[in-house]
Amino acid sequence: MGERYLRSVRLLAECYQAFERHAAANIRCRTGLTPAQFDIIATLGNTPGMSFKELGEKTLITKGTLTGVVDRLEASGLVVRTIQQEDRRSTIVRLTDAGEKEFERVFTPHIAHCKQPFANYSEADFDTLEYELGKLHAHLTNNKT
Template sequence: MDYISTYMNFLPIIKELARAYQEFEGYSSAHIRGLGLLPVQFDVIATLANQPPMSFKQLGEKTLISKSSLTGVVERMVQKGFIAIQENPDDARSHLLKLTTKGQKTFEKVFPDHLKHLELVFQKLSKKEAKEVEESLKLLRTIFTK
C-alpha cells in the first residue's frame, strides 16, 4: 500500500494554497513597493488607520508580522514619522501606537489605490466563485482551529 497516495491526499491542497499565497503576495507586494512602502509598513498603517491607539500586543495580533519583527518595524516607522508611541493610561508597563498625521495621510493615499489594484484581479471571479473561495478558505481555517 502506498502511504502517500492513501493517507496524504491533502498534499495537493497544501501545494495549491502555498502557490496561491505566493502569487498573491508577489502581486500585492510589488504594487505596495511601487507606492513607496514595504509590505510590513502597509500592514501596520492599514491596521492602525481609523482605530483607537493599540498596544504592541494588539497590533501583533491584527497584523501578519511576526512578533520578533514587529518591534523593529515599529521603531523604523516611528523614525520615519508614520507612527507615534504614547503612554498607556490603563497600564504603565505598556505603550500605545497610533498613526501620526503623516501616517494617516499615507493611508488615505495608498489604501484606496491598493484596493483598486487588488480589485483588478478579484473581479475576474464571479460573485458565486468569490463566495465559494471564501467559504472554502473559512472551512480550511476551521480545521486548524483548536
C-alpha cells in the same frame, strides 16, 4: 484520499505566494513602503491606535520584527507611541497626522490593485471560495495538535 490533499495544499500555498508577490510588488513600487510598514499603516488607519499586542495579532508581522518596523515608522514621523496612564506597561501605537495622510494616500489604491485578480469572480465564486476556505480554517483551528 491517499496523498491527494498534497496537490491541494501545494496549490493553496502557491496561490498565497503569488498573491503576496502581487501585493508586495505594488507596495514597494507605488507606495515607497515595505510590506511590513504598509501592513502597520493599513492596520492602524481609521483607528485610535492599538497596543503592540493588538498590532501583532492583527498584522502578519512577528513580534521581533514589529518593534523595528514601528521604530522606523516613528523615525519617519508616521506613528507615535504613547504610554497608557492606566497601565504604564502598555504602549499604544497610533498614526500621526502625517501617518493618516499616508494611509489615505496608499490604502485605497492598494486595495484596488489587489482586487484585480478577482475581477472575474461572481458572488457564487466568492461564496464557494469562502465556504471552502472557512471549512479548512475550522478544521485547522479545531484540530490543534
